[in-house]
Every structure is written in structure tokens, then in C-alpha cells.
Amino acid sequence: MTRNIGILGAMAQEIDEVKALLTEKTVVKIANREFVVGKIGNVRCVVAFSKWGKVAATITATLLIQEFAVTDLFFIGTAGALADGLKVGDIVVSKRLVQHDLDARPIISRFELPLLNRVYVDSDPDLTALAGRAVTNLINKGVESIVGKEAVKEFNLNPTLHFGDIASGDQFINSVEKRDEILSLLPDVQCVEMEGAAVAQVCLEFGTPFTVIRTISDTADHNARVDFGKFIVKVANAYSRAIVLEIMQMI
Ligand code: ADE
Numbered sequence: 001m002t003r004n005i006g007i008l009g010a011m012a013q014e015i016d017e018v019k020a021l022l023t024e025k026t027v028v029k030i031a032n033r034e035f036v037v038g039k040i041g042n043v044r045c046v047v048a049f050s051k052w053g054k055v056a057a058t059i060t061a062t063l064l065i066q067e068f069a070v071t072d073l074f075f076i077g078t079a080g081a082l083a084d085g086l087k088v089g090d091i092v093v094s095k096r097l098v099q100h101d102l103d104a105r106p107i108i109s110r111f112e113l114p115l116l117n118r119v120y121v122d123s124d125p126d127l128t129a130l131a132g133r134a135v136t137n138l139i140n141k142g143v144e145s146i147v148g149k150e151a152v153k154e155f156n157l158n159p160t161l162h163f164g165d166i167a168s169g170d171q172f173i174n175s176v177e178k179r180d181e182i183l184s185l186l187p188d189v190q191c192v193e194m195e196g197a198a199v200a201q202v203c204l205e206f207g208t209p210f211t212v213i214r215t216i217s218d219t220a221d222h223n224a225r226v227d228f229g230k231f232i233v234k235v236a237n238a239y240s241r242a243i244v245l246e247i248m249q250m251i
Helices: 012-019 054-068 125-141 149-154 176-185 196-206 224-250
Strands: 004-009 023-030 033-040 043-049 072-081 091-099 161-168 189-193 210-218
Touching: 004 012, 004 054, 004 224, 012 043, 012 072, 012 224, 023 054, 033 054, 033 224, 043 054, 054 072, 054 196, 072 125, 072 196, 072 224, 091 125, 091 189, 091 196, 125 161, 125 210, 125 224, 149 224, 161 196, 176 189, 189 210, 196 210, 210 224
Parallel strands: 004 043, 004 072, 072 210, 091 161, 161 189
Antiparallel strands: 023 033, 033 043, 072 189, 091 210
16 A cells, blocks of 8 residues: 655644645645645655644544545654653654543543543554654754754754653643643653644544654743744754654655
């Protein structure tokens, strides 16, 4: 079967850089979303901005699968670090996704996905390994060649790759209290964002293999908003473009 790769991104600017890589492009608009269909190299793909939050990302992921028949789905974006040892510029590739704001107690246990009998959704091991190799290639090439000398200096970039759990919720986490609360309940979680676990649930239900790639833009504390804004413009867009190019070369 010919593969048709879905690529979703959480930031419009970030995904614009990816859209620019496509050749033989067609743009399809559905539900206030723009899906760009085309090729990167010889690989067929569909690229879209997920929009923010779990509901928005659910709509976009469902459309990608149902309307565009993607065979694999990569989600790319930024996240706030929860785990010690993660620093701005590091990259986390998902092992499992969890919704940190899901709580239907006392009917079922905290974080459990209703009617799915699980808290975590596993990302696809092959796509996760492939994303890991793509990130390793990027790191080996040196991020300076991707974002430029100034950004490397400004954000003190020396990226490392991590595989681990990612938590999603409809909140931008920007306090130590909130960050510590999530970590105390879900100690294996590496980082926090607002879409990945929703996309994971969609992919689970449709049987579509997926993985999530998140670059750390902030440490989910009181500085998160400032760090996040600067990081998106100066680093995240270029990182995403480079990671997608690496992935497509390996498919
Ligand atoms: N995406 C990037 N940083 C984030 C944060 N601190 N909280 C939620 N989503 C994020």
C-alpha cells in the first residue's frame, strides 16, 4: 500500500514552513481548516495546522484520517518541560500519551479514557523509532545550521533526544504549583502540551499509527509565556521543517 503521511502541527507558523516543502500541491478547506495535499520528495503527504487544544486537534486529526485517508500520522510542535533534566531546545518523542485534565471519578479512575479501559495510549513503536532517528540526524548535523548562530546563543541550545510520556490538557501550564501537581500524579510524564493525547485517542479509535514529536519551548513555570513566544519564532519553525525533512527521507 502506498503510504500517505499526515503531518499535524500545533502552531500555524510552524506548519507553514512544512507546507512550503510540498510540491504538486492542492489546498482543500474543510471546517475552517486548510489541508495541503502534495508530496515531499516522493512521499505523498497531507499537512494541516491542528489548531489549539484537544477538541480542535481531534477535529483536525479525524478529518485527516477520514477525508484524506492518511496511513500514518506525525504530530509536531512544542511543549513545556515537566521532567528535571529537560531543557529548552530538547526534543521529546512520545512513548505514551495521557490527558492530565481528564477526571471522571468516581465512575472510573482518574485519567482513565471513558469506555477505552486505559489511561495511556501508546504511540506506534516503528514511527516513534523513525522520529527518533530523524531527531538524531538533526542533532548530529548541528542545530546551528538549522536555526543560526544567534538563536543557539540566545536559547543556549544543545539539544538532546528523549523518549517518554507526554501529557495533554486544555491548559497552558505556567506555574510551578500546577506543574508539580501534574508531576506528582503522573511522575513519568516528560512534558506537557495541549493536543497530543487527543490525537492519540483519535488514532487509537481509527487504528492509525501515530507518534508525537515535541520540542521543549519552556519549563511550564511563570516564565513560560515569554519563553514560548520567543522560541516559536526563532527556533520551533526551523526545527519542525528540518525534522519533517529528515522523516520524509527515511520513509
Ligand atoms: N506548549 C508549549 N508550552 C506549553 C505549556 N507550558 N503548557 C501547555 N502547552 C504548551
